[in-house]
């Protein structure tokens with residue numbers, strides 16, 4: 758299985774996203790991958806916050822950062838799952854690109870900033886152009902946030 762990040766398969770015109778665009782030097786440049794655990798096939802991304810990603814209390818991450826990480830990991834996971842369902846490598850034509858139609862986030866506890874964050878995704882349904890993605894963010898073995906996304910493939 759390819760170790761190329763999902764986002765690195767995006768065509769150049771889709772690579773300027775603040776959260777995950779490889780061509781956005783001011784962005785977060787999130788990278789997502791397949792992650793095979795014993796029982797399930799997840800997607801995974803890691804992000805280490807900078808001190809300026811704080812949410813007011815210096816030790817804790819800004820909620821908007823957390824939502825951004827879930828957002829970009831979710832759409833990338835949707836695209837990866839859709840390619841996989843079609844038996845195609847990511848980035849092959851015709852291009853499949855998903856955008857966020859809805860994203861809900863539950864912030865379960867303050868998210869400490871000193872260690873890397875782990876974002877997991879699971880595409881639980883693919884139906885027509887619509888993907889439903891379950892998301893989580895944890896650090897220090899503590900679950901800090903969960904999310905649910907509806908992503909829709911661009912026509």
Ligand SMILES: CCCCCCCCCCCC(=O)SCCNC(=O)CCNC(=O)[C@H](O)C(C)(C)COP(=O)(O)OP(=O)(O)OC[C@H]1O[C@@H](n2cnc3c(N)ncnc32)[C@H](O)[C@@H]1OP(=O)(O)O
Nearest residue numbers: 771774828829832854855856857858859885886887907909
């Ligand atoms: C820019 C390029 C970047 C591409 C590169 C991406 C890089 C990473 C992006 C990071 C993530 C983002 O921030 S993305 C940016 C933030 N998101 C956006 O700007 C999206 C804005 N919204 C839209 O453009 C539109 O509303 C769409 C594309 C989402 C849907 O419009 P549409 O194409 O006309 O499709 P439509 O027929 O309405 O919907 C298709 C199916 O999805 C369902 N559906 C639609 N919206 C919802 C919803 N909120 N909640 C539940 N379900 C929904 C419909 O019921 C239908 O289901 P059924 O009847 O078929 O069952």
